[in-house]
Amino acid sequence: MFDGIGFMELLLIGVLGLVVLGPERLPVAVRSISGWIRAMKKMANSVKDELEQELKIEQLHTDLKKAESQGLKNLAPELQDSIDQLKQAAQSVNRPYQVEDVPSAKETPAKDAPTIETSSTDSAKSDKPNG
16 A cells, blocks of 8 residues: 555655644544545545446447348357357346336236226216116
8 A cells, every 4th residue: 555655754754744743633633634545535436336337348349240241150269258258248137127027017906906896886886876
């Protein structure tokens, strides 16, 4: 972390901080500075991860273009791997929606149907004149 700073420099910074800030405010200042450093590291790591993901997506896109130009036949192994990754990603995106929609679609009409039918028959009975 401190590549260009040696032990003597850190000791000098600590002594100067103690003299300038005093023993009461120095721990608070160290905590806040360490918090800023932690936040900057998190932000840098998230930007790095996003860039790596974008580069991977771009590589998959170029591989897909190459595969399309070859007619998706007689592909190189790395192009076939990219196509397989894209297919798996598409299936994993579609799977959660299929799993959630099917049970909820079966359960919802079974539970709601009697209340809707009874309310419509009740309203139909109340609309008819007695007599």
